[in-house]
Amino acid sequence: MSVTSVDKNFDDLSLTLTADFSAPVERVWRLWADPRQLERWWGPPTYPATVEEHDLTPGGKVTYHMTGPDGEKHRGWWEIVSVNPPTALEFVDGFSDADGAPSTDMPTTHGSVEISAHGDGTRMVVRSTFRSREHMEQLMEMGMDEGMEGAMGQIDALLAV
Amino acid sequence: MVVDEEAADRLFHALADTTRRDILRRSIEGEPSVSRLAELYPMSFAAVQKHVAVLERAGLVTKTRHGREQRVRTDPDGVRRARQALDHLEALWRGRVDRMVDLLAEPAGTSGPDEPKETDR
Numbered sequence: 001m002s003v004t005s006v007d008k009n010f011d012d013l014s015l016t017l018t019a020d021f022s023a024p025v026e027r028v029w030r031l032w033a034d035p036r037q038l039e040r041w042w043g044p045p046t047y048p049a050t051v052e053e054h055d056l057t058p059g060g061k062v063t064y065h066m067t068g069p070d071g072e073k074h075r076g077w078w079e080i081v082s083v084n085p086p087t088a089l090e091f092v093d094g095f096s097d098a099d100g101a102p103s104t105d106m107p108t109t110h111g112s113v114e115i116s117a118h119g120d121g122t123r124m125v126v127r128s129t130f131r132s133r134e135h136m137e138q139l140m141e142m143g144m145d146e147g148m149e150g151a152m153g154q155i156d157a158l159l160a161v
Numbered sequence: 162m163v164v165d166e167e168a169a170d171r172l173f174h175a176l177a178d179t180t181r182r183d184i185l186r187r188s189i190e191g192e193p194s195v196s197r198l199a200e201l202y203p204m205s206f207a208a209v210q211k212h213v214a215v216l217e218r219a220g221l222v223t224k225t226r227h228g229r230e231q232r233v234r235t236d237p238d239g240v241r242r243a244r245q246a247l248d249h250l251e252a253l254w255r256g257r258v259d260r261m262v263d264l265l266a267e268p269a270g271t272s273g274p275d276e277p278k279e280t281d282r
Contacts, residue, residue: 136242
C-alpha cells in the first residue's frame with residue numbers, strides 16, 4: 001500500500017510517483033472526482049483546501065483556496081486538459097490572485113494521473129511536471145508560503161523510516 | 162511567458178542529446194577541458210565545442226579559462242535547485258498519498274450524503 005516508486009527526471013523537471021491502494025478503481029477515482037474528498041487530501045493539514053468550482057470536463061475548471069494557520073487564503077486553480085473517468089485526468093495547476101482570477105504571470109505545473117486495477121487493488125500513477133525552469137524557481141520561492149513545509153515535516157518522519 | 166518557454170526549450174534541447182548528457186555528467190564529477198572531452202567522443206573538437214555551447218546557453222554548465230585550455234564545469238546551483246524542487250514536489254505528493262490512504266480507510270458514507278452505492282469487486 002501507498003507509494004511504491006518515485007522517479008525524478010532532471011531532464012524534463014518531472015516527478016512520477018506510483019502508489020498502490022487496496023481499494024477499487026472507482027473508489028480511488030472518487031478522491032479526485034468528488035470535491036469533498038479532494039479538499040481533504042490536496043492541501044497539507046496546516047493549509048486545508050476548500051474546493052469551490054469543480055468541473056472535470058475538458059477545458060473545465062477546478063478552483064480552490066487553502067487557508068493558512070493565520071487565516072490567510074491562497075487561491076489556486078486547475079484547468080482540465082483531458083479526462084477519462086474513472087481512469088485518467090490531465091490538468092494544468094496554477095495560482096490565482098486574491099479575487100480568484102487566474103494569474104498569468106504565476107508559475108504552473110502540469111499534472112496527470114492514471115488509475116488502473118492492479119492485483120486486488122488499484123495503482124495510481126501521478127506525474128507532475130514543472131512547466132519551465134523559471135516556473136520551478138518561482139515555485140520554490142513561493143513554496144514556503146504555500147505550506148509545503150507543513151507537508152515536509154510529516155514526510156521527513158516518513159522518509160526516516 | 163514567452164521568455165519562460167524559450168528557456169525551457171533551451172533546457173530540454175540541451176538535455177535531449179546523449180553526448181551532451183554525458184558531458185554534463187563528466188563535468189559534475191570533474192572539470193574536464195574541451196580538448197579532453199573531444200578525445201572521448203568520435204567527433205571533431207568543433208562539434209564538441211558546439212555541444213558545450215548548447216549546455217552553456219541552457220544554463221547547465223559554465224566555461225572557465227585556465228591558461229590555454231577551457232574547462233567545463235556544471236553550474237552546481239542550477240542542478241541543485243532542480244534537485245531541491247523535485248524533492249519538494251515528492252514530499253508534497255507523498256503527503257497527499259498519505260492523506261488519500263487515510264481517506265480510503267474511512268468507512269463508506271462519511272464523505273457526503275450522496276455517496277454512490279459501491280460494490281467492492
